[in-house]
Amino acid sequence: MADSTSKKLDFQLYVITGTNYHPGRSMIDVIEQALIGGADIVQLRDKTASKQDIRENAHKLRQLTRRYGVPLIINDHIDIALEAEADGVHLGQDDLSLAEARRLLGPDRIIGISTHSIEQGLAAQAGGADYIGVGPVYPTGTKPGRAAVTTSYVQEAAEQIRIPFVAIGGITLGNVDTVIAAGASRVCAVSEIVGADDPAAVCRAFKARLHAAAPQRSEVQADDFAGTGVIVNGVAQRTTARTVWELICQHRLEDRRVVVELDGEIVVREEWSCTPIHEGAAVELVHFVGGG
Numbered sequence: 001m002a003d004s005t006s007k008k009l010d011f012q013l014y015v016i017t018g019t020n021y022h023p024g025r026s027m028i029d030v031i032e033q034a035l036i037g038g039a040d041i042v043q044l045r046d047k048t049a050s051k052q053d054i055r056e057n058a059h060k061l062r063q064l065t066r067r068y069g070v071p072l073i074i075n076d077h078i079d080i081a082l083e084a085e086a087d088g089v090h091l092g093q094d095d096l097s098l099a100e101a102r103r104l105l106g107p108d109r110i111i112g113i114s115t116h117s118i119e120q121g122l123a124a125q126a127g128g129a130d131y132i133g134v135g136p137v138y139p140t141g142t143k144p145g146r147a148a149v150t151t152s153y154v155q156e157a158a159e160q161i162r163i164p165f166v167a168i169g170g171i172t173l174g175n176v177d178t179v180i181a182a183g184a185s186r187v188c189a190v191s192e193i194v195g196a197d198d199p200a201a202v203c204r205a206f207k208a209r210l211h212a213a214a215p216q217r218s219e220v221q222a223d224d225f226a227g228t229g230v231i232v233n234g235v236a237q238r239t240t241a242r243t244v245w246e247l248i249c250q251h252r253l254e255d256r257r258v259v260v261e262l263d264g265e266i267v268v269r270e271e272w273s274c275t276p277i278h279e280g281a282a283v284e285l286v287h288f289v290g291g292g
């Protein structure tokens with residue numbers, strides 16, 4: 001079955017596969033780098049591969065995303081999503097209808113819908129979408145020929161949409177602050193992440209920007225989740241952080257030199273994003289002030 005907690009849709013950074021952007025590197029390695037950097041949700045999107053190859057990649061990504069406790073969404077193919085036990089599907093305006101997709105997938109799986117105007121966004125929300133894509137915010141080579149909706153639609157979505165919405169299309173580290181300023185608290189990227197030499201570093205940078213804009217999101221998240229009881233540097237507290245990396249972000253230490261000890265064991269930086277925070281965890285966050 002799909003992972004039971006996935007419907008919480010507690011994400012800030014959404015990464016989509018794009019194998020044409022990383023010739024010579026395996027899709028699984030690149031996406032694992034994105035997960036190490038803090039990507040919160042992964043979509044398998046492949047518009048050119050055979051259905052059999054997409055199916056095989058879906059199974060591989062299912063194993064990988066499970067290891068990181070991150071939801072997996074399949075673009076376009078409901079049958080593959082069901083077979084690979086993905087958490088949901090993403091559908092566009094010209095794909096299968098939302099109503100039919102819901103009938104096939106049932107109430108528990110995630111359905112995301114692409115929207116390109118506030119009318120489409122409100123319709124998807126009324127139709128029972130779990131999240132919507134808002135884009136393309138900027139022109140993008142990943143979806144050539146599609147007119148940009150600009151940050152005006154991001155602003156409208158922030159004002160009127162009550163389900164999670166994710167800004168997508170041409171989003172880079174160079175413009176993400178503008179997208180966030182327009183009202184996005186979730187962003188999605190393909191080329192900027194999977195085409196990077198260091199996808200983990202790019203994801204970390206995206207997460208730092210998203211967190212800086214909305215730190216309260218990580219501190220007070222789902223209404224039904226009071227947080228995990230932990231002891232940080234000797235102080236008992238509750239945290240919504242699911243991983244060491246999220247805890248570091250909540251303590252605003254993402255740009256600092258930090259050594260992390262969890263239950264007496266050092267956690268190396270490469271493992272921060274995939275090391276879960278458990279109830280009763282004793283965490284020491286030692287950061288170095290100044291040079292030398």
Ligand SMILES: Cc1ncc(COP(=O)(O)OP(=O)(O)O)c(N)n1
Pocket residue numbers: 014016043045047075076090091092093094095112113114115132133134166168188
């Ligand atoms: C998160 C997200 N938003 C939008 C899309 C685009 O979906 P669609 O319009 O169906 O186009 P294709 O991706 O199928 O080319 C998406 N995949 N994900």
Ligand SMILES: Cc1nc(C(=O)O)sc1CCOP(=O)(O)O
Pocket residue numbers: 114115133134135136137139140141142143168169170171188189190191192
């Ligand atoms: C797949 C997709 N859908 C979009 C939409 O607006 O519906 S924009 C897009 C491509 C996003 O890729 P990049 O981050 O490389 O621009």
Ligand SMILES: [Mg+2]
Pocket residue numbers: 075076090091092095
């Ligand atoms: Mg589609």
